[in-house]
Amino acid sequence: MSDNIKITPDMITEHGLNLQEYDRIVGAMGREPNYTELGIYSVMWSEHCSYKSSRFHLKKLPTKAPWVICGPGENAGVIDIGDGQAAIFKMESHNHPSYIEPYQGAATGVGGILRDVFTMGARPIANLNALRFGEPSHPKTRHLLSGVVEGIGGYGNCVGVPTIGGETNFDASYNGNILVNAMTVGLADANNIFYCAAAGIGNSVVYVGSKTGRDGIHGATMASAEFTDDSEEKRPTVQVGDPFTEKLLIEACLELMATDVIVAIQDMGAAGLTSSAVEMASKGGVGFELDLDMVPQREANMQGWEMMLSESQERMLMVIQPGREHIAQTIFEKWDLDFAIIGHITDTGHLTLKQHGKIIGDMPINSLVDDAPEYERPYVSTPLRDTIEASDIAAPVDLEQTVLDMIGGPHLCSRRWIYEQYDYMVMGDTVQRPGGDAGVVRVHGTNKGLAMTTDVTPRYCFAGPIEGGRQAVAETWRNITAVGAKPLAITNCLNFGNPERPEIMGQFVDCLQGMSEACIALDYPIVSGNVSLYNETNGTGVHPTPAIGGVGIMADIDKMATIGFKKAGESIVLIGETIGHLGASLYQKQILGEDAGAPPPVDLLAERKNGDFVRGYIESGTVKTCHDLSDGGLIAALSDMIISGSMGATVDIEGACPLHGLLFGEDQARYLIAVDTATAEKIVTDAEAAGVEANIIGICGGDELNVNEGAIELSVAKLRDAHESWMPNFMAAAV
């Protein structure tokens, strides 16, 4: 049937292609495509699959370091963590589906990123996420938050991978377009990593996992367009996840990977069978001939194009060594999964599709990949904002109430309501649970730990994209440092608006610029990532949100630091310089309802120097209590340490700026540590010699937070109550 359909301009537009792009397809093929082929080109050339707006700029990112085994371009990034082992990780967005159908959108986001990681031979050992919702008062926020959290938990808990970290922001810019970014970290033997390049003319192409249905058709195209009011009608393009099948698929794949029969393997993610087949063939420089009658199908009478574009979940494509297919088949049958030989590798360089004995599509592989358009879209940078002095920003009317409002408000309150819905302990190696600076998972069977975190401050990226890009990378580096690990590499998920608008493209280009600078300065390369553009609804873009997922290693988990105060009488030392920067701060946004001024400058040299200094003391076992400073500044960090340790603190803070600047200012490259007094004094002396600013600001102990002899006096119980109650109350519709 599809052969007879005449391609019309409307059809081209509906496929998310413009007419110039269509002409390019005709040029590449030397003829008009049929309907099946048009569908395949449209997904391969979609923004989501082809990175056509971003590729030019992504090429400039720093991706190399001696410990990088595999950088961007494969399913996930791979780094060497010593002792013959590798960490494999990536972060990916599932924004559009999660807005339309929050449970399934988020669940399949987790499923997809897990597959990217175990496809490469790693056992997934941790999940993280980075979530952005609209303002709490928006009528959909509660519904979306609830569904997304349940979806992440529903999937991750069932597959048995601990969800150990994440972040959640609320901002009006996400009212009509939430962001759901999921990250997975896996552990593999460094000498047993699997790649997707197909090889061996005549080798079998094998399909395993779930059957193919009609779900998710054109999902990649949906993810490459702006939202409009009728986007919710696209619900059928959201896939439905089955974490039980995923769990079986993980075990079956890892069991098969312990043999040597796999030549190449690729999960079926966005654009399903199409993109997996094309990527495998393209990387291997070969052709694929697929017989679609052999594809396990969930529904009757599926058209070829439906099978090629379906985004049914929990499926993989493999090339198996000739004559050894039965080894794979036995394993997949043991796990009750479909196994089918659906084609073979050819030397034609074409993707040839057969159905009912006829050829229904025949396209040069290189045209699907290499001929995809690449746009160097025009861009304009966000105008630089002036720096605002703290003295020019209004002081709080009631200091104590402001502290309570902030630590007990949507932005800084405890995320317990969220993370207690995730199994963060399964696999028996979670040594730092959610709620600290970074999650830490022990490397199974060793005393080493992998620290991981996700972070970005979209407020800064909006106010000053270059600075915001630097800060996002630096903050993850600081989070990992604060638990005592050495930061090794990052993945990212670049969530932006419509790249066809020059100011959005400017945000993108400049955030990348800032990220690159930070990666280079901190020896912290980008090994994998994902771009999600068109995060707009009715012409309004989200705040630029380049979410960063960082991974680091610690040699000895017994030396790990945590945020809670531990021993009364220990001195509290503030590392790093405090200017009292309140521009684009959380204080300004939440308390004053303003967004003005430049974001805090990120001094990457100071960042590195201060971080290395602090980490040295943690690694030597001297410092057990450490927390980095970020949103909400010094007072937010102090409150976290007090609440987590159930122990008060008495501090004296002075400086050249007004008190609210010292307390709420968001100057970068800072940490709070607590140690015995003699050590604290030595640290201050050592810091001076190292060119690091360090000041003893008080001691911990007692049952209240006391700042500057009573300027703030809040009991630990009151702080905890404020911090813990906002989210449960909000979700119960009680606020």
Next chain:
Amino acid sequence: MKSAVINFPGSNCNRDMAVALEKITGTKPDMVWHLDTDFAKVDFIALPGGFSFGDYLRCGAMSALSPVMKEVIKRAKDGVPTFGVCNGFQILTETGLLPGALMRNAGLKFVCKDVELIVENDDSLFTTDYKKGQSITIPVAHHDGNYFADDETLDRLEGEGRVAFRYASNINGSQRDIAGVLNAKGNVLGMMPHPERMIEPCLGGIDGVKMFTSVLNSLG
């Protein structure tokens, strides 16, 4: 002490259970696949946590009918110590080895956190190293841990000392705060909390260790 950990499709705390058993008893357990009807003679059988068969139909319902369970039920009835945690507990109730059922949590949400348990029975082979009335901290991670049985059954369980653990503060709506129950013979224990997750200080504590040492000591 030789043990077996039963593996169902979707079990995901099987490795954790095996690690705990090996660490504490000194012997690596046999990992038994749910289709194996003829597994080696062991001193202890563990049904681990997870989402066997995806929790589809009803948690534990399909696993209870897995081929291996015929043999597990037979051995449990013959007196082999049999221990189910979380999904394992759900499976044990579905087989009828333990009374009652586990319903969706009263709060309708999955809950993962450390909880305080009160040891109610220190006579059973699983609990001799604890003291009755002792408070211990063990994590939970479940969506369906709301223990239900009719009053008559609950009275009988309490009367016969078959409530092994109670929640100090009820987290899931369980009748009479019950967190773990024993069979009449005392050789089958099911509980929602995960003692195998509390066996090292770096994991948050060691209150789970005594569960395993109790069994080890009881078996001599």
